[in-house]
Amino acid sequence: MTIRENYAYAKAAYEKWGISVDEVLEKLKMIPISIHCWQGDDIGGFEVNRNELSGGIDVTGNYPGKASTPEELRSDLEKALSLIPGKHRVNLHSIYAETAGEAVERDQLEPKHFEQWVSWAKENGLGLDFNPTLFAHPKADDGLTLAHPDREIREFWIRHCIASRRIAEYFGKELGTPALTNIWIPDGYKDIPSDRLTPRQRLKESLDKIFAVAIDEAYNLDAIESKLFGIGSEAYVVGSHEFYLGYALKNNKLCLLDTGHFHPTEAVSNKISSMLLYSDKLALHVSRPVRWDSDHVVILDDELREIAHEIVRNDALDKVMIGLDFFDASINRVAAWVIGTRNMLKALLYALLTPAKQLKALQEEGNFTERLALMEEFKTYPFGAVWDYYCETMGVPTREAWLDDIKTYEKAVLSLRS
Ligand SMILES: C[C@H](O)[C@H](O)[C@@H](O)C(=O)CO
Numbered sequence: 321m322t323i324r325e326n327y328a329y330a331k332a333a334y335e336k337w338g339i340s341v342d343e344v345l346e347k348l349k350m351i352p353i354s355i356h357c358w359q360g361d362d363i364g365g366f367e368v369n370r371n372e373l374s375g376g377i378d379v380t381g382n383y384p385g386k387a388s389t390p391e392e393l394r395s396d397l398e399k400a401l402s403l404i405p406g407k408h409r410v411n412l413h414s415i416y417a418e419t420a421g422e423a424v425e426r427d428q429l430e431p432k433h434f435e436q437w438v439s440w441a442k443e444n445g446l447g448l449d450f451n452p453t454l455f456a457h458p459k460a461d462d463g464l465t466l467a468h469p470d471r472e473i474r475e476f477w478i479r480h481c482i483a484s485r486r487i488a489e490y491f492g493k494e495l496g497t498p499a500l501t502n503i504w505i506p507d508g509y510k511d512i513p514s515d516r517l518t519p520r521q522r523l524k525e526s527l528d529k530i531f532a533v534a535i536d537e538a539y540n541l542d543a544i545e546s547k548l549f550g551i552g553s554e555a556y557v558v559g560s561h562e563f564y565l566g567y568a569l570k571n572n573k574l575c576l577l578d579t580g581h582f583h584p585t586e587a588v589s590n591k592i593s594s595m596l597l598y599s600d601k602l603a604l605h606v607s608r609p610v611r612w613d614s615d616h617v618v619i620l621d622d623e624l625r626e627i628a629h630e631i632v633r634n635d636a637l638d639k640v641m642i643g644l645d646f647f648d649a650s651i652n653r654v655a656a657w658v659i660g661t662r663n664m665l666k667a668l669l670y671a672l673l674t675p676a677k678q679l680k681a682l683q684e685e686g687n688f689t690e691r692l693a694l695m696e697e698f699k700t701y702p703f704g705a706v707w708d709y710y711c712e713t714m715g716v717p718t719r720e721a722w723l724d725d726i727k728t729y730e731k732a733v734l735s736l737r738s
């Protein structure tokens with residue numbers, strides 16, 4: 321059977337449930353995933369005075385072919401994007417600035433340092449998102465930044481965050497789509513703090529100063545990302561979930577939920593509906609924690625599907641900004657992007673092909689037997705046939721065929737890098 325024949329059979333099966341598969345595919349086309357550039361170079365960046373990665377995060381693995389210049393990183397991203405159906409976004413960190421060999425301090429960064437990224441995004445029809453980088457820097461060596469007891473250090477990072485929001489504003493203006501600026505800080509303590517409040521007061525004051533600079537939401541949206549613990553901040557993280565949830569609600573900012581930043585049995589999928597009752601928008605860093613915030617490549621597991629269900633069945637596709645956050649240096653880095661992004665899209669397609677209305681009604685009627693039975697039966701509906709058809713019509717390889725492109729690219733490009 322051909323891909324189209326399989327699709328016709330699958331379509332009929334879903335249409336029996338009132339699901340218009342063609343409409344589903346039109347919807348899927350419109351969902352942008354924000355693809356994090358840092359999977360391509362192990363969060364290295366291009367600073368002239370580059371520092372070791374810090375901030376309680378770590379990248380493990382030594383797969384050859386890592387990008388070490390902006391041109392290489394963009395070329396790798398282009399290769400990945402050519403294997404992923406749809407139009408997406410690229411998420412940058414400030415350490416990916418291009419400063420023509422000049423050492424520019426992070427609080428002095430300007431839009432001009434990202435001009436090449438913007439022209440590349442224009443050429444490729446991409447949106448850009450942004451992150452100030454509050455780690456891998458001498459002023460973050462003790463693991464404190466916006467909550468630092470030293471006012472000068474705090475002021476430095478405040479200036480950096482404001483500069484970052486200005487850069488994102490420039491992205492938004494140039495590309496016609498608002499950039500999401502996400503602030504994540506590593507601040508915390510390895511051991512039991514004697515005072516949890518004071519650092520949080522300082523973080524609140526720092527954020528107030530950062531956001532006192534008004535930027536039109538048509539160009540820039542602000543998000544704040546919480547965390548439970550990091551390497552070296554096991555006992556206490558200043559920017560906890562409760563801290564940012566409160567701050568975001570009070571100050572009309574987006575909470576960014578990273579799926580690796582909670583207790584291992586705590587599910588982000590279960591938070592989305594509650595948070596959307598009180599906020600217009602929220603953001604995600606979809607990752608895969610394995611025993612801890614390990615940032616493994618996203619797979620099509622139960623939690624990923626549940627996240628997609630929560631976004632789709634609650635009609636929140638334009639409210640939840642989906643970004644990815646993983647960094648695996650033990651496998652081909654371009655393949656990592658492709659695997660993770662295709663899986664995010666597969667999860668969304670799976671959710672779009674679920675008879676959500678009927679399942680909701682069954683729950684309301686208290687018919688839990690049928691609810692469970694249908695949810696399980698839909699797991700073996702011919703979803704793969706729809707995915708294959710989508711890939712084919714979007715001009716990207718179907719099934720595992722994309723691996724051949726990766727192998728060719730590895731041989732012709734990655735293996736030649738030192
Ligand atoms: C590099 C990213 O900004 C970083 O991963 C952050 O988003 C995070 O999740 C830290 O644990």
Ligand SMILES: [Mn+2]
Binds near residue numbers: 504545578605645
């Ligand atoms: Mn994250």
